[in-house]
Amino acid sequence: MSSLRQAELPAGGAKAQNGVRLFWFRRDLRLADNRAFSACLKQAKAQGQTVEAVYVHDVVGAGPAAPGAAARCYLHFSLIDLQARLAALGIPLHLRVGDNLGEIESLCNARGVAAVYWNRLPEPHGLAGDVALIKRLTALDIRVHPHEQGTLWVPDSVRKPDGGRYRVFTPFARQARAQLMLLDTQAELCPVPPPMGTGFSAPDTAIDALGLLDGRAWPHKLMRYWNPGESAAQARLSHFVATGLAAYAEGREFPALDGSSRLSAALHWGEINPWRIVHTLQPALHGAEATLGAERFLTELLWREFAHHLLTAAPDSVSRSLHGGYEALWQSNPEALDRWQRGETGLALVDAGMRELWETGWMHNRVRMVVASFLTKNIGVHWREGAAWFWDTLVDADLASNTMGWQWVAGCGVDAAPYFRVFNPDVQAERFDPQGAYIRRWLGNRPRPPAMLDLKQSRLAALARYQALAAHH
Numbered sequence: 059m060s061s062l063r064q065a066e067l068p069a070g071g072a073k074a075q076n077g078v079r080l081f082w083f084r085r086d087l088r089l090a091d092n093r094a095f096s097a098c099l100k101q102a103k104a105q106g107q108t109v110e111a112v113y114v115h116d117v118v119g120a121g122p123a124a125p126g127a128a129a130r131c132y133l134h135f136s137l138i139d140l141q142a143r144l145a146a147l148g149i150p151l152h153l154r155v156g157d158n159l160g161e162i163e164s165l166c167n168a169r170g171v172a173a174v175y176w177n178r179l180p181e182p183h184g185l186a187g188d189v190a191l192i193k194r195l196t197a198l199d200i201r202v203h204p205h206e207q208g209t210l211w212v213p214d215s216v217r218k219p220d221g222g223r224y225r226v227f228t229p230f231a232r233q234a235r236a237q238l239m240l241l242d243t244q245a246e247l248c249p250v251p252p253p254m255g256t257g258f259s260a261p262d263t264a265i266d267a268l269g270l271l272d273g274r275a276w277p278h279k280l281m282r283y284w285n286p287g288e289s290a291a292q293a294r295l296s297h298f299v300a301t302g303l304a305a306y307a308e309g310r311e312f313p314a315l316d317g318s319s320r321l322s323a324a325l326h327w328g329e330i331n332p333w334r335i336v337h338t339l340q341p342a343l344h345g346a347e348a349t350l351g352a353e354r355f356l357t358e359l360l361w362r363e364f365a366h367h368l369l370t371a372a373p374d375s376v377s378r379s380l381h382g383g384y385e386a387l388w389q390s391n392p393e394a395l396d397r398w399q400r401g402e403t404g405l406a407l408v409d410a411g412m413r414e415l416w417e418t419g420w421m422h423n424r425v426r427m428v429v430a431s432f433l434t435k436n437i438g439v440h441w442r443e444g445a446a447w448f449w450d451t452l453v454d455a456d457l458a459s460n461t462m463g464w465q466w467v468a469g470c471g472v473d474a475a476p477y478f479r480v481f482n483p484d485v486q487a488e489r490f491d492p493q494g495a496y497i498r499r500w501l502g503n504r505p506r507p508p509a510m511l512d513l514k515q516s517r518l519a520a521l522a523r524y525q526a527l528a529a530h531h
């Protein structure tokens with residue numbers, strides 16, 4: 059990662075010469091293009107040491123980023139893939155439930171660990187935990203190697219020429235693109251390291267012990283649509299570049315088409331490095347092969363970067379509107395929220411989207427905007443309620459992108475669509491699902507309930523609420 063803030067803090071002493079090197083997997087569930095992992099193996103080989111790995115399910119430490127039900131299920135299967143791939147390299151993946159610091163410290167003691175490597179999470183919420191861990195391990199004479207990954211840039215490092223933070227996407231993207239032009243994308247990547255060739259000690263815990271599946275049948279059902287793991291993510295990227303990229307600029311708009319990459323969960327869990335994607339795009343971005351699709355796809359990847367940039371600047375935006383004056387806009391309405399969640403609003407595109415979400419753990423981006431607008435504007439329920447439902451049901455639930463997406467649609471974020479933009483689900487369906495294929499796919503031909511509200515009137519009521527508050531702020 060460029061702008062890497064990489065600490066290689068000294069410890070010295072006997073442990074550093076003899077012990078195990080521990081790699082702590084977080085949201086970087088891959089072996090390729092994982093420079094911290096490669097460095098760990100390389101340094102262990104050079105010292106004649108062994109490598110072991112760990113994943114810690116730390117719900118408390120993760121704070122608002124603790125995964126919801128659908129994401130936990132995805133994680134379960136991604137860890138199975140990772141454990142098998144590590145075993146082939148001769149590396150056990152230990153699994154722990156508890157707080158990061160306590161679990162890593164106890165593993166270090168039990169296994170005689172001399173050095174710990176990890177990739178930091180891009181969200182600001184875990185930073186204090188990382189700092190405490192660094193202090194503790196250093197005090198124990200254990201060497202620490204925290205790296206940065208997950209986003210193309212450390213979220214705070216793309217800055218205005220005057221050093222300030224961006225609050226609007228377009229200039230942020232312009233600056234990010236200028237930085238990209240100067241970078242050798244190949245330099246950000248690395249192959250899967252060769253096997254360790256040492257005695258393999260089996261991991262001491264089974265994945266089920268993490269309790270990620272919590273006994274419910276529903277998240278299991280989602281996995282019919284997903285194939286978690288590193289190789290599947292790479293295959294998905296190759297498939298998309300070969301079949302979807304050229305037409306992406308248009309294709310991404312139509313929910314009935316398989317027009318987007320569906321890489322969001324893989325990106326969230328770090329099954330693929332975003333630099334791998336940008337590197338793969340290079341021929342389609344430059345020269346004779348350049349396509350509009352590749353340009354547009356890069357822009358979407360930059361939206362992801364921007365979401366992290368915003369979250370780092372305002373960590374409490376996960377629960378507080380960035381435009382604080384709008385907090386009084388919404389009212390609790392449990393019955394309407396329930397109908398929205400079940401896909402029984404009577405508005406076909408909204409209901410189709412909510413059914414797609416419940417059935418697959420994913421929803422098309424355009425439909426995400428439509429259902430979010432309907433909840434926050436036509437119904438008038440707080441965006442936090444919708445974001446919480448998405449958080450539990452999306453396999454790609456991501457704190458930065460979900461928060462930005464909801465605040466953008468609700469018109470209370472920094473780079474908000476103007477509040478008077480209220481998506482009309484029927485008009486959106488006419489434009490983006492003209493044959494009704496998407497709606498039929500998720501709603502079938504069964505009778506539909508009547509619309510729960512009048513679109514025109516509820517739009518006017520929403521505008522009146524926004525206008526009244528805007529006048530005061």
Ligand SMILES: Cc1cc2nc3c(=O)[nH]c(=O)nc-3n(C[C@H](O)[C@H](O)[C@H](O)COP(=O)(O)OP(=O)(O)OC[C@H]3O[C@@H](n4cnc5c(N)ncnc54)[C@H](O)[C@@H]3O)c2cc1C
Pocket residue numbers: 310318319320321322323325326358359361362363365421422423424426427430448452454455456457459460461463464467
């Ligand atoms: C209300 C709302 C909530 C959302 N919640 C999430 C979320 O929890 N997690 C999530 O990853 N995305 C979220 N998005 C953004 C977007 O809908 C998804 O990233 C996209 O639909 C994923 O499908 P894809 O991988 O096929 O995307 P593609 O169109 O193939 O885009 C490629 C990648 O770019 C990134 N990307 C694309 N659009 C956006 C965007 N608008 N904002 C940020 N990153 C983007 C994603 O990482 C995506 O995988 C949300 C959008 C809205 C409107």
